[in-house]
Amino acid sequence: MTTQTLTEIRQVLHQHPELSGEEGATAERITAWIQECSPDELHLNVGGHGVLALFGSASDPLILFRAELDALPIQEANDIHHVSTRPGCAHLCGHDGHMSMLIGLARRWKEKPVPGVRLGLIFQPAEETGKGAAAVMIDPVFETLQPHRIFAYHNIPGKPLGQVMVRKGSMSSAVHSTILRFTGKESHAAEPHHAHSPGRAIAQLLLAAESMTSADRTDEAYTVVTPVFAKLGSHAYGTTPGQAEIHLTMRAGDDLRLATLQTLLLAFAAKLAKEDHLTLTHEVIEPFPASINHSDATVEVMKAVYELGADLVKLKTPYPWGEDMGHYLAAWPGTLIGLGSGVDQVPLHDPAFDFPDALIEPGVNLLYHLLTGYQKS
Ligand SMILES: [Zn+2]
Ligand SMILES: [Zn+2]
Numbered sequence: 001m002t003t004q005t006l007t008e009i010r011q012v013l014h015q016h017p018e019l020s021g022e023e024g025a026t027a028e029r030i031t032a033w034i035q036e037c038s039p040d041e042l043h044l045n046v047g048g049h050g051v052l053a054l055f056g057s058a059s060d061p062l063i064l065f066r067a068e069l070d071a072l073p074i075q076e077a078n079d080i081h082h083v084s085t086r087p088g089c090a091h092l093c094g095h096d097g098h099m100s101m102l103i104g105l106a107r108r109w110k111e112k113p114v115p116g117v118r119l120g121l122i123f124q125p126a127e128e129t130g131k132g133a134a135a136v137m138i139d140p141v142f143e144t145l146q147p148h149r150i151f152a153y154h155n156i157p158g159k160p161l162g163q164v165m166v167r168k169g170s171m172s173s174a175v176h177s178t179i180l181r182f183t184g185k186e187s188h189a190a191e192p193h194h195a196h197s198p199g200r201a202i203a204q205l206l207l208a209a210e211s212m213t214s215a216d217r218t219d220e221a222y223t224v225v226t227p228v229f230a231k232l233g234s235h236a237y238g239t240t241p242g243q244a245e246i247h248l249t250m251r252a253g254d255d256l257r258l259a260t261l262q263t264l265l266l267a268f269a270a271k272l273a274k275e276d277h278l279t280l281t282h283e284v285i286e287p288f289p290a291s292i293n294h295s296d297a298t299v300e301v302m303k304a305v306y307e308l309g310a311d312l313v314k315l316k317t318p319y320p321w322g323e324d325m326g327h328y329l330a331a332w333p334g335t336l337i338g339l340g341s342g343v344d345q346v347p348l349h350d351p352a353f354d355f356p357d358a359l360i361e362p363g364v365n366l367l368y369h370l371l372t373g374y375q376k377s
Helices: 006-015 024-035 095-111 132-137 199-211 255-275 295-308 325-331 357-372
Strands: 041-046 050-055 062-068 118-124 149-156 164-166 169-172 174-183 223-232 243-252 279-288 291-293 312-314 334-340
Touching: 006 024, 006 095, 006 357, 024 041, 024 050, 024 095, 024 118, 050 095, 050 132, 062 095, 062 357, 095 118, 095 149, 095 357, 118 132, 132 325, 149 295, 149 325, 149 357, 164 295, 169 334, 174 199, 174 255, 199 223, 199 243, 199 255, 223 255, 243 255, 255 279, 291 295, 291 325, 291 334, 295 312, 295 334, 295 357, 325 334, 334 357
Parallel strands: 062 118, 062 149, 149 334, 164 312
Antiparallel strands: 041 050, 050 118, 164 334, 169 291, 174 243, 174 279, 223 243
């Protein structure tokens, strides 16, 4: 049997995507590739379909790297030989590439282990839904680990291939979605004055979302509120509606700013409900804490980048997207790293996204070099 190249591995993963929480076949493939690298410990079904591989002695400091197993519920629009074989499901965030890089790191370790270091690889389920990291962290096997560092990386389209982006402090935003539900009183459509319609509240909230969104995204204190879904009444043309709901995705540079934004939104919605005699309930879904990069760990990444002579950019503001890496970074020192995936690369989650295979090798080089920085001298 010939060993598959990392590019072949990436393309096999791309052809066989699985949704968040359903990554069983992906985990099986990962397990087989990792077993070829002879890990000292291999744990399956970690926090769902997660795979944890440990290399080296338990008495040495653990340097843990994370990749994600899941794909997206979006139909791929690519004409490539390794196009997704599953209708309505595709690796459009590049998690196939991130996984291949960790397989590459395991292969490097097998060729040349790093003395005085324990290497951990966690292939995490359900990143896209924000559930996987928290589930992994409360898994019994994970609770026994005390990583010295935890690192993850994400490809960043629109930036030169292989460019490394770092930031001390917040690297990716605190994000959640809030559902607001209003209940009033219906009336004949000819007599809207007898109804308590939530129509005005929904309209006001759609406008408020715009004013709660910063015009200047480079401002440290930026906030973004995006209405993603709204529903008022039904197709009953004789009825003034008495029911409505609006779903808003909200983001800010850190958890405290997001909490403040949420307080403002709820206070405004409560005021609107009171004015129009409506009852209001709310629900928060898909929360992602901000990923707060540890200062020392970030310096260590910068040192590795300089030593490799790679292109380094220090970001001025956090990324506006959510990443569940924030759960790990709240517990252990580490860094989320940005890796440019090409100036012409289409955006993440775009139906035409396909991870550039040319990024795998430089990515593995960076991870391995970073790891050697913890070598016992
Ligand atoms: Zn994504
Ligand atoms: Zn992603």
